[in-house]
Amino acid sequence: MPSLRQGWNIQVRVIGALMLRELTTRFGRENIGFLWMMAEPLLFALLVGLLWRVLKGPVEAGVDIVAFVVTGYLPLVLFRTSVSRGVKSFTANGGLMYHRQIKILDLLLVRFLVELIGHAMAYLFIATVLCVLGFFPVPYDLGFLVLGGFYYAFFTLAVMLVVAPLSEMSEVIEKIIPVTTYLMIPFSGAFSLVSFLTPTVANALLYSPPVHGMEMMRYGVFGPSIDPHFDYLYPFMFNLPCMALGLLLCRIVRQRLVIE
Numbered sequence: 027m028p029s030l031r032q033g034w035n036i037q038v039r040v041i042g043a044l045m046l047r048e049l050t051t052r053f054g055r056e057n058i059g060f061l062w063m064m065a066e067p068l069l070f071a072l073l074v075g076l077l078w079r080v081l082k083g084p085v086e087a088g089v090d091i092v093a094f095v096v097t098g099y100l101p102l103v104l105f106r107t108s109v110s111r112g113v114k115s116f117t118a119n120g121g122l123m124y125h126r127q128i129k130i131l132d133l134l135l136v137r138f139l140v141e142l143i144g145h146a147m148a149y150l151f152i153a154t155v156l157c158v159l160g161f162f163p164v165p166y167d168l169g170f171l172v173l174g175g176f177y178y179a180f181f182t183l184a185v186m187l188v189v190a191p192l193s194e195m196s197e198v199i200e201k202i203i204p205v206t207t208y209l210m211i212p213f214s215g216a217f218s219l220v221s222f223l224t225p226t227v228a229n230a231l232l233y234s235p236p237v238h239g240m241e242m243m244r245y246g247v248f249g250p251s252i253d254p255h256f257d258y259l260y261p262f263m264f265n266l267p268c269m270a271l272g273l274l275l276c277r278i279v280r281q282r283l284v285i286e
Contacts, residue, residue: 040127044136052140063144067107068152071099087219089248093162096152097247098216101175101240104145105182105214106207111137112190113203116283123283130280131273134190138183146175153247166249174242177261181236184265187272191279215240221253228255235261 075095156162215237238256245254
């Protein structure tokens, strides 16, 4: 029986090999290859930011509108893409389960990590370029930026863990997920600040867990000029039970999964 250290090393190698397989399958080796994992979200955020600048002017919530949109849109795209990629991921990769080193959670974790790394690279790249051009500030507090990103990613993974097995159990869930991720937009905090809403609407919006991560990230970038509102504990009160439910559903799906 392998020791804990040997088991960890095996798991790391399995995750690494699956990530290379995922990248090769999705992006191939033509043109810029793996860099498409960064280029896709980057282009989305940049085009939406420029569109907002044309339609609404150079400033939003007291900060540059392109920086405001980029800091909100990239995390939102991470959530939508990750959840969509989780749908039917077990069926699509079921053949890999012949290898006893590969666990069903590895399939989800790999897809989530590919999206997370790609979006983090896009965030870093576009923030650096816009900062040089004078459209993005030097982050006020990198700690809050990273902490907010962790909260947002934790929420995304928790929801992905629930949605992926449910999509294997019901075709209705599979069909409605792309639509429901659009409904997430007004509850993500991507295009608004809590401090700019009426007290009633603001209190209602703070029931949405990702808003807390978004406010932390924006505080980390723009500082106290945006008057952030967030709670350290509330997102965990949602994410931990959600993740536990997802793990239970994954276990049930594994028992029913037919490997062809």
